[in-house]
Amino acid sequence: MTEVQLDAWGACVDFPIFDAKTRSLKKSVLGKAGGVIGANESDVVVVEALKNIDLHLQHGDRIGLVGHNGAGKSTLLRLLSGIYEPTRGACRIRGRVAPVFDLGVGMDPEISGYENIIIRGMFLGMSRREMLKRVDEIAEFTELGDYLTMPLRTYSTGMRVRVSLGVVTSIDPEILILDEGIGAVDADFMRKARVRLQELVKRSGILVFASHSNEFLAQLCDRALWIDRGEIRMDGDIESVVGAYEGPDAARHVREVLADVAGDAAAGA
């Protein structure tokens, strides 16, 4: 079995902004949201989206990321997926990454739902043969019936999300990188999808998940990182991190969700 590991050593990600207006930036105040704005050695304005990230994840780790808008969560997910190279420091990815940022990516409006299922699965690292084995089960999950023979452009947004979620939750990823935004489907379907998401997470080697939903975080992760202005401000169990970031009410909510999850697991055992 291949070793599944994600490592970052002092990793930084800067975005140079060549058309920024430096004079107005000098006058700007440091807001609550967004990364730190600075300048590099060539005096070009840069957003320091990530600073000195040290992170070492191995098989079985399920990490949630919390933090304000612009704190650096999505940038960290992209760094850990190999989409961004660190500007300084280093990052090493061992294992097959399935990055799920945008459920619509990798879908073609001109081909059928069935064909999209195969292609989207291949985009996430599965082989055509593996996807052919799964296609009937995914089709059943979507409840879209004969619509799956129609071109995707004839689908509503929620219908597309059903196809994407069906595929995403059918794969066997070694490293699953999940951004939130898995909304847009009706409540009944989301309940069904949640069970599949939990099963997906169970068979993934490593999960890194960014979300503003504490409920989702508590259901899928057992550890959290608070990202603040591009740095890891806190690393610990979900309840402590959410408590420090959002206060005691949010921590209590996490505790209730964790108790529900434990109850469900005991009932299913």
Ligand SMILES: Nc1ncnc2c1ncn2[C@@H]1O[C@H](COP(=O)(O)OP(=O)(O)OP(=O)(O)O)[C@@H](O)[C@H]1O
């Ligand atoms: N392509 C880019 N070019 C320039 N700046 C960027 C780019 N992507 C992100 N940033 C900046 O990097 C910082 C971190 O952004 P990021 O998207 O990682 O935040 P986030 O924590 O995911 O936020 P949110 O919760 O709002 O999704 C922000 O200040 C943002 O403006």
